[in-house]
Ligand code: AHG
């Protein structure tokens with residue numbers, strides 16, 4: 001008998017409370033996957049004509065995916081607010097402003113892959129509010145380190161649509177089964193291989209990296225002999241790293257002096273999963289999960305993967 005997303009409810013202290021939210025993520029994933037597959041026929045590819053708070057050209061699909069995700073989080077009744085890559089400020093869900101949980105989300109990760117039909121994803125994490133349920137949720141409710149994250153995961157829109165997540169009891173992968181129209185457990189208790197795999201980085205930036213990262217990478221390549229893969233969508237590069245081992249990194253450089261990836265809805269959820277899968281998740285000088293967030297869209301350098309590869313790189 002296949003195991004479905006209800007499997008979440010049986011996992012540890014937070015499983016029961018997280019299941020409705022993760023089921024909501026699953027509903028959003030199915031809607032976004034359908035949106036992506038038909039986008040070209042709806043004129044939904046290409047830029048939305050506006051910049052997001054990141055100073056990046058929003059894609060129409062970024063905006064549509066954000067709307068779908070917010071709507072499904074609202075429908076759970078358990079989420080009081082959402083911090084989204086595509087929204088400058090925290091979005092309070094007024095009718096449930098007394099609910100316990102906040103979601104941080106990158107509704108569509110790897111958007112530059114969209115017009116070349118490459119893999120993209122959704123990344124999320126869940127935190128419990130610090131403010132009283134009688135108060136209005138505040139941005140400060142989202143500024144919690146990865147050590148306080150209750151659940152995190154991603155959806156990978158690839159040849160199959162996969163939902164990979166953790167509620168603190170290991171990492172589990174669920175694949176959308178079109179025959180039964182539900183997510184079914186396909187990768188139970190994912191653990192990153194201790195060795196092997198690939199290094200994954202945009203080496204075009206090597207000449208601009210700070211902190212001698214170019215020399216460090218050359219030494220790591222010589223010491224490990226790892227092959228290289230780089231998709232340009234964090235979800236796809238991290239999914240491969242989880243399954244095959246190795247390291248994914250986005251260092252700080254002269255242009256992005258804090259790195260490019262966002263702490264709250266890219267680095268922390270992926271770092272949470274990586275540690276749950278027995279890997280290592282570092283930023284500059286400290287674990288990703290120890291970084292104390294100061295702003296919703298704050299960026300950090302990341303080095304995520306097999307502990308041996310991360311240690312060889314960072315010394
Ligand atoms: P997003 O599409 O949500 O802005 O994220 C893109 C990120 C991440 O997915 C990926 O790892 C990285 O940008 C790729 O950056 P480069 O194109 O600079 O390599």
Ligand code: MN
Pocket residue numbers: 106108109110234266
């Ligand atoms: Mn992203």
Ligand code: MN
Pocket residue numbers: 062085106107108109110111
């Ligand atoms: Mn995005």
